[in-house]
Amino acid sequence: MLNLKRTPLFDAHQSLGARCVDFGGWEMPVQYEGIVAEHQAVRNAAGIFDISHMGEIMVGGAHSADFLDSSLTNQASSLTAGGAQYSLMCNAHGGVIDDLYVYRIAKEVFLLIVNASRIEEDLSQLQNLVQEYGKDRTVNVVNESNQLSAVAIQGPNVRLFIDELFSMKGLIRVNKPSDLSKNQIDVFTFEENDVYVANTGYTGESGFEIVGPSKIIAELWHRLMKLGHPHGLKPAGLGARDTLRMEMGYPLYGNELGESVTPLEAGLGYFVDLNKPFRGRDRLSELKANGLNRRNLAFQMSSKSPPPRQGYPVSTDGITIGSVTSGTQSPSLKTGIGMALIREPHDKIGNRIEIEIRGRLFPATIKRKPLYVKS
Amino acid sequence: MSTIPENLKYAKTHEWACMESDCATVGITDHAQFELTDIVYVELPEVGSTLTAGQNCAVVESVKIASDIYSPVTGEVIEINTALEGAPELVNDSAYKEGWFFKVKLTSEPDLSTLIDAPAYAAKIGEG
Numbered sequence: 001m002l003n004l005k006r007t008p009l010f011d012a013h014q015s016l017g018a019r020c021v022d023f024g025g026w027e028m029p030v031q032y033e034g035i036v037a038e039h040q041a042v043r044n045a046a047g048i049f050d051i052s053h054m055g056e057i058m059v060g061g062a063h064s065a066d067f068l069d070s071s072l073t074n075q076a077s078s079l080t081a082g083g084a085q086y087s088l089m090c091n092a093h094g095g096v097i098d099d100l101y102v103y104r105i106a107k108e109v110f111l112l113i114v115n116a117s118r119i120e121e122d123l124s125q126l127q128n129l130v131q132e133y134g135k136d137r138t139v140n141v142v143n144e145s146n147q148l149s150a151v152a153i154q155g156p157n158v159r160l161f162i163d164e165l166f167s168m169k170g171l172i173r174v175n176k177p178s179d180l181s182k183n184q185i186d187v188f189t190f191e192e193n194d195v196y197v198a199n200t201g202y203t204g205e206s207g208f209e210i211v212g213p214s215k216i217i218a219e220l221w222h223r224l225m226k227l228g229h230p231h232g233l234k235p236a237g238l239g240a241r242d243t244l245r246m247e248m249g250y251p252l253y254g255n256e257l258g259e260s261v262t263p264l265e266a267g268l269g270y271f272v273d274l275n276k277p278f279r280g281r282d283r284l285s286e287l288k289a290n291g292l293n294r295r296n297l298a299f300q301m302s303s304k305s306p307p308p309r310q311g312y313p314v315s316t317d318g319i320t321i322g323s324v325t326s327g328t329q330s331p332s333l334k335t336g337i338g339m340a341l342i343r344e345p346h347d348k349i350g351n352r353i354e355i356e357i358r359g360r361l362f363p364a365t366i367k368r369k370p371l372y373v374k375s
Numbered sequence: 376m377s378t379i380p381e382n383l384k385y386a387k388t389h390e391w392a393c394m395e396s397d398c399a400t401v402g403i404t405d406h407a408q409f410e411l412t413d414i415v416y417v418e419l420p421e422v423g424s425t426l427t428a429g430q431n432c433a434v435v436e437s438v439k440i441a442s443d444i445y446s447p448v449t450g451e452v453i454e455i456n457t458a459l460e461g462a463p464e465l466v467n468d469s470a471y472k473e474g475w476f477f478k479v480k481l482t483s484e485p486d487l488s489t490l491i492d493a494p495a496y497a498a499k500i501g502e503g
Binding site for chain 2: 035309
């Protein structure tokens with residue numbers, strides 16, 4: 001594969017027999033042993049993902065919190081040091097430029113984790129927003145994506161071994177990673193380098209995302225593989241990451257999200273604070289007041305069918321009411337599942353719909369997210 | 376990987392055909408199932424339908440993608456492997472036996488210029 005970027009973990013993937021694919025310009029492992037086996041490892045034991053392709057952008061300075069409030073949908077200033085939140089960056093029409101995670105590392109320092117394919121766009125947008133925000137105020141936006149790498153370690157068994165990775169307590173608040181509550185981040189020392197450990201993830205399982213200097217990430221990966229081995233830890237690729245997030249109804253940029261879809265239509269209103277100004281707010285307030293004419297909703301196939309896929313038409317009583325944005329065969333539920341952008345008045349939980357697959361209609365039901373709930 | 380059966384003919388698109396007098400049993404190779412990964416759905420042609428060699432006639436779906444399957448022979452479909460409906464993973468577990476797709480009554484001699492033997496197929500997939 002020509003001109004694809006590789007993460008510092010590429011050699012590790014190769015020696016594990018990974019099959020790699022082009023993912024947004026990165027040569028990334030899609031699977032090692034198999035998507036279903038890796039999916040089940042994350043649901044029942046533990047899985048480790050290379051997420052080094054994702055972007056890390058630092059936003060610092062005396063006015064950084066206020067700047068992020070004015071740039072993103074969620075209220076970054078409400079976070080205390082060590083706190084984190086999901087947020088979105090919108091264009092003037094309320095369309096989504098990117099979805100991201102905002103971590104408050106210190107009073108005046110924020111770490112943004114953004115989609116790999118959107119790093120350049122996010123940076124240029126943030127730089128424009130800094131210009132608009134005012135020259136007399138202090139905000140620095142720095143792209144750390146090349147210096148930082150990351151792994152996600154997810155699954156119920158992760159907390160049985162994660163603490164053994166570090167010998168000293170966190171620099172912000174907690175004594176050990178397993179003490180982190182949901183959406184909490186702290187800084188730990190690994191091989192004399194600071195690494196961020198956050199209780200966040202994209203799988204629906206408990207687990208952590210660890211961000212550290214690219215030069216130590218391979219050592220960190222190997223240490224975790226050793227520590228996790230007795231607890232059923234498996235390397236997991238982007239294939240399992242996709243099926244895991246679909247079972248939870250989590251959006252993926254380029255599928256559920258894009259510049260012509262608003263966060264409200266995507267079902268992400270919880271992460272949009274309309275009580276403060278930010279770019280796109282006026283349009284979103286208007287949409288909310290007038291009512292949405294389409295929404296992204298999860299669905300489950302009612303009977304045996306081919307797996308639904310992105311782009312398949314959705315209909316009811318012979319009329320087209322939307323299209324599938326993501327779909328797969330759910331390894332946990334053993335049926336086809338997916339998400340679809342469906343226009344009103346058909347966008348109701350419990351509605352029966354049909355998915356058109358190669359010219360044939362297969363019945364499905366609109367369901368509340370998440371589709372998979374641990375018993 | 377498992378061995379490539381000597382008694383079968385192979386298409387370059389990774390289907391196999393087992394010729395028995397005027398009938399052929401068709402499936403996909405072990406190499407194909409390995410490349411496709413976890414198979415979760417197989418869509419087969421209807422019994423009674425006629426197929427032309429090279430025709431897109433079935434679909435195999437893994438968790439990740441849908442892949443077209445091409446008939447290696449020309450003829451009428453006389454039987455399909457209904458076991459795949461409830462257990463598509465048979466294709467992963469037993470590509471050359473229990474994971475067969477369909478049987479065709481040949482209406483013309485197989486075009487042997489498009490089908491290759493086991494050593495040629497092994498060479499094609501880099502195992503020769």
